[in-house]
Amino acid sequence: MSPVVETRIVTPDGFSSREAARFLWQLDEQRARLLQATRGLVPADLAWQQAPGMNTIGMLLAHLAFSETNLAQVGLLGEPAGHPQDVIGITEAEHGMPLPPGGRPPEALAGRPLEWFDAMLANARAVTHRAARALTDADLDVVVQRPPRPDGTVRRFDRAWVLYHLVEHEAGHRAQIQLLRHLRGA
């Protein structure tokens, strides 16, 4: 008999909003594929840079953890400022993105094993889960306006957009990681 693959969006229990619950299912499905895509990578693979100025797989994993935590804190939990370093253990400077032209990967990530990145990602996801479970449907329409950035940009978004963005952001970087692994031959 042929193997059976189930690909349905399951609405997880324990959420105040079915829509938020389904977004988290999508996020967790992307995470499962990301973890599958990185199995077996050793520190040298994670630190490999295709060319100076290009992101490494390790940098992308750190970036996913950092940005998810930050968005969950300011976008979903409504905190005035993000503090991902308290959750994942590295600062924005240490995660290294964006790299300047010709830049090398950040020292803080050098030599780290896959398990270290896995732990950061898991900690970030725990924050997102905790935040999303409490959101009601009405909360998803709440508009968040952030203070101006140094470049003058003002961001305005709703919480539904945050959840959508987390999914497409992870999907985009997950596929980049798969491509980098393919290019390295790892």
Next chain:
Amino acid sequence: MPLRPPSRDFIHPARGFRSPEAAVFVASLDDLTTRMASDLRGLGPRQLEWQPAPGRNSIGMLLAHCAIVEVAWMGPATGATAMDFERVVGIGRDDDGMPAAPDARHPRALRGWRLAEYLALLERSRAFVRQIAKRWTARELEQPLRREWRTQNRIQHYHRRWILYHLLEHLAGHYGQMLLLKELMRVKAPARGKAGRRGATRARRKVRR
């Protein structure tokens, strides 16, 4: 520094859909496509056909592939056994050149294409998805469907909600890859402008001496 106009990040459900959920998925696809088009603006045919090595995907291949996949999944979604890709989107099912053979170049069917032509493929595939998805009710999104993948020796159980999610994450993934290719192209094969020509002239003079 003066404030710039605020960036507004909202997904407004597409109009005319029976299911608000399907409307949000299609609006999300449209949002991603708009951003992708903006990020690829200015790339010419040579850049759209650039490959890191033979057998690797180019940005153009990925764009065509995304359009083909959107049309392809409307088959299982509607129970159609065969899709007329040429009629719907304007290219054949295999014209994206994917999966690429180990030494393959950018596919002949897409050679010389400008960005606008690739984006037009996606406009047509999206119109096709929209036309079909707008009729789905909430119940139809959850209706169990089954597909046998003979070449992969597996049976897939899914529903239309999953199809819409898959189209979104598929596009998002390849969009990410396009950005990576664009950056890789910039560092590995920088465009020859005036600086490049001056450098080449200096190198030739050095050799003659």
